[in-house]
Amino acid sequence: MAKLLDKQRYKCALGAMQTVQAITRAIPVLHSGPGCAQKLSDAIGSSGYFSPNIFPCTSINERDVVFGGAEKLETTIESALKVIDADLYVVLTGCIPEIVGDDTAEVVSHFENAAKPVIYASTAGFKGNNYKGHEQIIDALTEQYLEKAEERQKGLVNIWADVPYQDLFWLGNIRELEKLVGELGLTPNTIFGYRRGLEQIDKIPKAEFNLLVSPWVSVGNMKKMEKKLGLPYLHYPTLPIGAFETSKFLREVGDFAGVPAERVEAVIAEHEKYYYYLIERYADMFLETRVMAKQFSVVADAQYVLGITKFLVNDLGLVPARQFVTDDTPKAFQQQLRQEFARLNFGLAAEVSFETDGYKIHQQIREHDYHGYPLILGSYYEKELTEEMFGHFLNISWPVQDKVVLDDFYVGYTGGIRLIEDIYSEAVQRWN
């Protein structure tokens, strides 16, 4: 049912055009109103090989609403194949064709024998948010494009993480996850970002397993691939940030993939040594900063709330105040996620609210006693609020206006160090 979406932190399912955009040389073809693409894009690395104003669009008008837009979709796809030099064309439906009943599947079926693959995904805005839309794209690939492989490639692992572009750090994070998995002697395969496109998509069925690093996004995708492609999966719900969680992550992945324990431990030991070399040198600053309370709140999607909470508690010894998950996490995953927030060092547990109403989030932050200047990691909406509370603010989740990120990342050992740098770059600007 319609609800008050106050200070919104996600977009609609059609926002999945950004998931397609993240696949090199894949182009979204929109069956939607003329302005959906512009509205759903941000100036955060959008002017790559394709940008939203390159996306072909049926630009539905009043006439199409009355008479249907199937014919227009047909000419749009046909022309897109001629005009745009892409490897994969993904037709995305917006609200209008799905309400008036255009048969998109039927139109797309006319292009079965086209020179390039054309698939479609149902991404009407009212079907859910862009986290769900992202899942629709991966499901569309599984259902309409991928086939079960005859042979598996030893050590090949598909890695899946959270939603490109919605996640400010998507590009850096996925590269760093690849790097870590690669150090275990495995061969990572991902489909998003630089030099990751159709060739990598084609490799998906040949992997030994899928590795999903996300609290809930894409769990359904993994199940679908397991069923159709026979790919087992390891679901690691926590985005590993910092030494504690990354070492745990490497052990679990190593164990699942059958990597010898000595190899895993050697990789971990090497990383931890350098990590603690850095931490040791800066420990005095962490301890002697006068302007930061021990308590913090994260306001973000499930992956960052969980990942950062674990990092700040288990690595830096901070104490969680209430945490706010804003991605409209499906009810079925909420209980499981609450349990994750209860598994912190020294028996600590973080209270967590699954809340999409920003007004209520701000009310709870205002009412909480952080016993000092709070640390708030959240959306741009939390900037002014944090300033009112004389706290420290870091803009880590959408919408982002306070930070420019090209390929920075928070995942892994190095990512933990980057997050520390960002937090204390804020803190050092005040004396008391």
Added chain:
Amino acid sequence: MAFNFDNTNVATRENRIGSITGYIGTLGDLAKQSSCGTLKGCARCFSQSSTCLSTCALGQLSAIRDVAIIHHGPSGCSAASAGAYYLDKVMAKKRGVTNDTVYVGTDMNEQDTIFGSTDALAEIILEVNRRYSPEAIFVTSSCATGIIGEDIDSVVDDVKENIAVPVVAVHCEGFKSRIWATGFDIADHAVLGSIVKPPQQKRNTINFKNFYESARPEIVEMFKNFDLEPIFLYCNSTVEELSHISEALATTCICGTLGSYLGNGLEETYGVPYIRSINPLGITGFETWLREIGRVTARSSAVETYIEAQRAIYIPKIEAIKQQLTGLKAVLGMGPGYTFEVSRVLDELGIEVVWALAWHYDKKYDNGDVPPSMEHLLERGIDFETSVADQQNYEVMNILKRFQPDLYLSRHPGSTVWAIKNGTPAVYVADEYMIFGYQHTLEFAQAILDSIHNRSFEQNLASRVKLPYTDWWYQQNVDQFLEEGKK
């Protein structure tokens, strides 16, 4: 045209003033066909995505201070609220005021498209009022609510009695018009119909419709010379201020596309003269515009004194840069409120326009006249190839490849990068005051010169990237996908 504020719906530019988004020809032909009434827009059987009129409508309304926007639709429609929040905060901070405008969505889901959600909407309006006590509430539709026939007018009528401030239904279904500027009219219609009150007294004010008021301090200073106070609309406007705009001596606008509905509406409804000269861009534009304000407000001699003093400072400097710009060739792509005005300024600076794209074209304004900027160009014997394309980037790229101009000028986000990838230096005419008056005309000329002088960035990038269009497309005529007779 008669303005009817009893109806919350405003007709689209296509239907109201015969605006088009598809044309290829010359400026002269476009003007001729406009005045003799034969101009018909073409449709495209292939297009790339452009802009939603609701972005324009709600971008305008959400810039007003301390109001509430309730965007009834799926979460993608209200995604613009994030940008509006940011803009409201930084614009208010710059001005030294506060802005507590809220822009919320209703996160409509599939069930709502089947059963409707008017009850939930009514409750949301009341809750927003309880939370924020805004000065006005704008309740807006979306494509989804429009198609299922959600009756937001009735919902607004029902909740009105429980809310002390204006509650206004705003109809902005994105499919209504390919001309996003219709959104400006929709915002003006809401303001004129529900916020503006009949005049009680005359004031020494001049309504100044603009986008982000960057030149506000200097314009305030300038108008002091004429004992006039500019009231900038709508960025950082208050509802109280807006309620009095019928009391102004005149209305003017930085962009004809942006201001025509409000200007004509105020003139026709309350007798506030609308300044219809060419725009205050470039030297001729600025002087013509300022003289017209002087004439309308009976301040001509003060205006002449000001012009004389300013000319002495700036004209020699502008002339010096002009020497270095003369002979350059340019392509430009902008909204029609700017395309033909900037073409005129480029001519003033000695730059030859080889092709001008307008994102749409209004063959007449709401008073029935052909846009004055075109008449001005043709009177001076300037003509060039012209097309009307709603930001169709593939057409722009085809044109740039063919003409390889020295310069591309654009006014919309996301478009300059493509010129640069083509190796063409690009100037992003982002700020609406970028060419305003003498000082900014000088800055504009300098910006062009700087862009031409150092081409490192575009050469570095262009030599390393592949363009996304096929060779086939570059071999086609730019009108390949235009279909005559269809809309």
